[in-house]
Amino acid sequence: MAVLVDKDTRVLIQGITGSQGTFHSNAMLEYGTKIVAGVTPGKGGESVNGIPVYDSVKNAKEAEDATASVIFVPAPFAGDAALEAITNDLNPVVLITEHIPVRDEMIVVHAAKAKGITVIGPNTPGIITPGAKQKLGIMPGHVFSEGVVGLMSRSGTLTYEIAAGMTNAEVGISTAIGLGGDPCVGLTAVEAVELFKQDPETKALVLVGEIGGDAEERAAAYIKNEYDLPVVGFIAGRTAPPGKRMGHAGAIISGSSGTADAKIKAMNAAGIQVAEKPSDVARILNELL
Numbered sequence: 001m002a003v004l005v006d007k008d009t010r011v012l013i014q015g016i017t018g019s020q021g022t023f024h025s026n027a028m029l030e031y032g033t034k035i036v037a038g039v040t041p042g043k044g045g046e047s048v049n050g051i052p053v054y055d056s057v058k059n060a061k062e063a064e065d066a067t068a069s070v071i072f073v074p075a076p077f078a079g080d081a082a083l084e085a086i087t088n089d090l091n092p093v094v095l096i097t098e099h100i101p102v103r104d105e106m107i108v109v110h111a112a113k114a115k116g117i118t119v120i121g122p123n124t125p126g127i128i129t130p131g132a133k134q135k136l137g138i139m140p141g142h143v144f145s146e147g148v149v150g151l152m153s154r155s156g157t158l159t160y161e162i163a164a165g166m167t168n169a170e171v172g173i174s175t176a177i178g179l180g181g182d183p184c185v186g187l188t189a190v191e192a193v194e195l196f197k198q199d200p201e202t203k204a205l206v207l208v209g210e211i212g213g214d215a216e217e218r219a220a221a222y223i224k225n226e227y228d229l230p231v232v233g234f235i236a237g238r239t240a241p242p243g244k245r246m247g248h249a250g251a252i253i254s255g256s257s258g259t260a261d262a263k264i265k266a267m268n269a270a271g272i273q274v275a276e277k278p279s280d281v282a283r284i285l286n287e288l289l
Contacts, residue, residue, distance in 0.1 A: 002129040003150065003175040003195045003202070004092050004118060005068065009134050012057065012066035012090065013038045014073055014081045016048045020096075021072035024138050025049050028070075031141035032133030036064040057084045070094045070126065070136045079104030082119065086111050094136045095121035098182070105184040112186055119186025125156035125178035137178065139163075147172015149285060150196035152189060153208035154179050154215070158236060161278045162208060169282035171289070174202045179215070189219035197227055204230040204289060206281055207272070211237035212258045217266040224270035230288040232281050233267040233274045235260045 011028070015021040016038025026049045029035055035051050037060035044055035054060035057069070069085040071078055071094065078097040085093045086108070093112065100122045112119040120127055126137010131146040139156070143164040151166075151173050153159040159178055166173065177192055179185055189207065196202045205227070209216035216235065223231055238260040267274050273288070275281045 002132055003177070003199055004120075005127050005129045005132065005134045005136055005175065007132040007134065008067075009034060009132075009136070010065055010067045011035045011134075011136055012060050012064070012069045012085075013051070014040075014057065014069055014071045014085065016040060016051065016053060016072070017043050017046065018072055018074075022048050024072065025051060027138075027141075028135050031135045033135050036066050057088045057090065061088050061090065066090060068092055068094070068136060070096065072096055075099040075101070078122070079108050082108045083111055086115060086117050086119075089115070089117070092118040092120050092127065092136075093186075094124065094126050095119060095180075095186070096124060096126060096138060097121075098123035100182070102182075102184055105182060109184060109186050120177060121180040121182075121185060123182045124180040124185075125159060127175065127177045129175045130173055139176070139178070143167055144176060145172040148174055148201060148203040148289075149206060150174050150199070150202040150204070151176040151206045151208070152179055152192040153177070154181055154210050155208060155236060156181075158208050158234070158278060162206065162234065162281050165279050165282040166285065169286055171282050171285045174199060183213065189215045190222045193219055193222055193227055202229075204232070204285060206285070207231060207233045207267075209233065209235050209263055211235070211260050211263075214258060216263040220263075220266040220270040220272060223272060230285070231270075231272045232284045232288070233264075233272045234278060234281055235263045235267075235274065
């Protein structure tokens with residue numbers, strides 16, 4: 001099975017006529033993603049990579065029966081694009097764009113939760129279900145193989161590195177989700193664990209975190225009480241000095257909260273085996289499975 005994205009997902013690309021939308025829609029098509037429409041206001045009637053372009057999400061959904069959206073709209077306008085997708089009941093809404101104003105992010109997350117719609121991101125590489133050949137995002141599809149391990153991560157490049165190591169070790173993935181690196185994101189780590197818990201074919205989880213915030217601690221507490229299958233963790237930023245921001249806007253340590261040590265201790269207390277290096281994740285999974 002899969003989480004959020006399966007073989008029946010029909011994808012709409014918002015911002016498809018921009019350079020990023022054009023490039024990544026082509027890569028998604030090559031992977032096998034079922035892209036049925038693109039949206040750029042004022043560009044209706046055009047096509048990109050053979051995909052018909054519409055002026056609005058409403059028109060595209062009505063014409064092509066789209067069910068999910070991937071957004072490549074520039075940051076100043078990405079919030080409005082996400083609200084348009086939410087208003088038209090697309091689910092999930094994958095918000096690739098980074099540097100979106102925090103106020104806009106908060107409005108989008110609130111609107112989505114009010115309608116029961118899942119927003120992945122902002123500042124995410126997306127979501128991929130290898131067994132369904134559906135990739136909604138920018139990740140390199142060839143490093144992901146089909147299997148029974150759910151993967152969630154705040155880091156895009158670490159997602160790819162760990163997925164490649166798992167594939168090389170013949171440990172496949174049910175669905176991989178990039179949770180996003182911003183302080184305010186839609187789908188949280190706890191909610192991702194809940195989704196994987198409901199999937200009978202996901203037999204283990206990998207939780208990839210980084211310094212800053214308390215998402216990993218919250219997920220560890222949930223796993224300790226609610227999830228009884230194997231979980232492997234990895235935390236990036238072990239050597240970061242106090243107060244240092246490491247790449248993502250959400251990777252900020254405040255006092256003792258959000259440090260690598262605090263996250264690792266929380267994971268260990270929940271029975272999660274924490275890898276010291278990304279390359280250790282696949283080895284530990286093989287041992288557990």
